Amino acid sequence: MTDVLLGMQWGDEGKGKIVDYIAPRYDLVARFQGGPNAGHTLEFEGKKFVLHQIPSGIFQSKTQNVIGNGMVLDVITLQKELNMLKEAGFEVTKNLYVSRKAHIIIPTHRLLDAAYENNKGEKKIGSTLKGIGPTYQDKTGRVGLRVGDLFESNFEERYKKLVTRHLQILNFLGFSNYDLPTLEKPFFEAVESLKQLQIADTEYLINNALQAGKTVLAEGAQGSLLDIDFGSFPFVTSSNTSSAGVCSGLGIPPSKVENVYGIFKAYCTRVGAGPFPTELFDEVGEQLQQQGQEFGATTGRRRRCGWLDLPALRYAVMLNGTTELFMMKADVLNNFEEIKVCTHYKLPNGAITQEMPYDLCQIEVEPVYETLEGWNTDIDTSVAFEVLPAQLHNYIQFIEKHVGVTITLVSLGPDRTQTILK
Secondary structure: OEEEEEEOOOOOOOHHHHHHHHHHHOOEEEEOOEOOOOOEEEEEOOEEEEEOOOOOOOOOOOOEEEEOOOEEEOHHHHHHHHHHHHHOOOOOHHHEEEEOOOEEOOHHHHHHHHHHHHHOHHHOOOOOOOOHHHHHHHHHOOOOOEHHHHHOOOHHHHHHHHHHHHHHHHHHOOOOOOOHHHHHHHHHHHHHHHOOOEEEOHHHHHHHHHHOOOOEEEEOOOOHHHOOOOOOOOOOOOOOOOOHHHHHHHOOOHHHEEEEEEEEEOOEEEOOOOOOOOEOOOHHHHHHHHHOOOEOOOOOOEOEEEOEEHHHHHHHHHHHOOOEEEEEOHHHHOOOOEEEEEEEEEOOOOOEEOOOOOOOOOOOOEEEEEEEEOOOOOOOOOOOHHHOOHHHHHHHHHHHHHHOOOEEEEEOOOEOOOEEEO
């Protein structure tokens, strides 16, 4: 049985915390797409960890963790993560497996990312500049390098050929402010470290586990509204962040997917450029930003903030076949007397819709709000779900009515213990 855990918005929903929270239920946790652009934050026992590539089940000693074939791997970032965990007292390499088919981010991929973004001028998409987009481009162009290639006798030859290809593009774009040998030194050191890990045909590892009756949790990165096919194109990431990406990103059949858990914030945030219908530019937006400490875990960039967008959430639920919803950061709304929720969009022609317009990046839509009474009080995180404030229950039920899926978990803080199950 495979369950899937996904972000329902534009990323930063709190996936890392929830994977860590529910990981003890599973024998195996696997990342299936994305790369070091992810920033999954976990807090427990007074400690805080941010994972970019290693699955968030890594702190569970009995859980296997897989970096799947659908990911793109930055070996330097991976080495830093492993060193960070080791210094914190966690020996994780025995429970970590890396797919032979995962593509590798090489130093010139990062240079290309910066050059492409710089070349866009005012039309920048807000890339994290981690080299992820160019690596996926090489994957679809059938010229990329995979983890398994590191062990082949012709790896150096293929690496140089790919670098030559990249340098030609950089030269064409007029991008020359770099020192490649300096960038390559830590890369090749990290490559040697990667070779010491458990490199596996993880599609067999996962399917054998499923055949043996074991449980698998697929951990998504970014958010459904950043999906390369269904997000707010071109302001999207380079992979399929929806549940459809699980099968291709891990090599498992759709029939093995059971539950799809969707994570969303009680309000909305977005990092970087792109449409954001409910974005707030007033003191309310500032209050959400400050109260929620909304800074990107990967980039450190300030997140844009706004009220909850139900047309967007309903869209993500539809795309993913979401079976349960988990609401994060409800505590950020503790001090509001009133809470607004966007239920529809008003289009430039005056039409009212609940659907996500194809041309959302080109047109201005006006959010249609309903106002609900806030609970305006701090909440004891040790209480049962049933005795949460009546206004919070109303908020939950209002959302459930509009999206058609039950909210079964409410998070009231970053720590494992600040979580209430229905």
